[in-house]
Amino acid sequence: MKKFIKNLRSKILLYYCAYRYNKNVLPTCKINGSCRFNGKEKFGKNVNFNGIRVYGKGNVTFGDNFHSAEGLKILTSFHNYKGERIPYDHTIITKDVIIEENVWIGLNVIILGGVTIGEGAIIQAGAVVVKSIPKYSICGGNPALTFSHRDKEHYIGLKEKGMFL
Helix, strand or coil, X not given: CHHHHHHHHHHHHHHHHHHHCXXXXXXXEEECCCEECCXXXXXXXXXXXXXXXXXXXXXXXXXXCCEECXXXXXXXXXXXXXXXXXXCCCCEEECCEEECCCCEECCCCEEECCXXXXXXXXXXXXXXXXXXXXXXXXXXXXXXXXXXXXXXHHHHHHHHCCCCC
């Protein structure tokens, strides 16, 4: 019964997100938490959300087999601090975010616009991603820094066998 209720809740959230934010989310996503999109997302296959909020007007691309924990925030628009007023002026700077395939993002992560997260990367819980992350990197902190890497041969072997969650 618990599994049935969890699956039903996921489907309700998915259809709500599709209706409210982005129609192309339906055939590709699993949504298990509160999600709010800006309508400018592109979704790969088998993407999984457990809670996300996309702020701003920039595009966000999620590659195949993306997984995130609760509390993911992606900011794609910023105030212009180099403008004609202090602390910022009325202009807005918008930058896209690209998350490549097989990326896993932990609890309460913040990603700023203009960032690309490379294939197979793992972002540790609580990280603030302010610059692009290379393929196969394991990173964390504020600002997020690479502290390890996946075993590339093992990763590629699993990918070639289609061993996706």
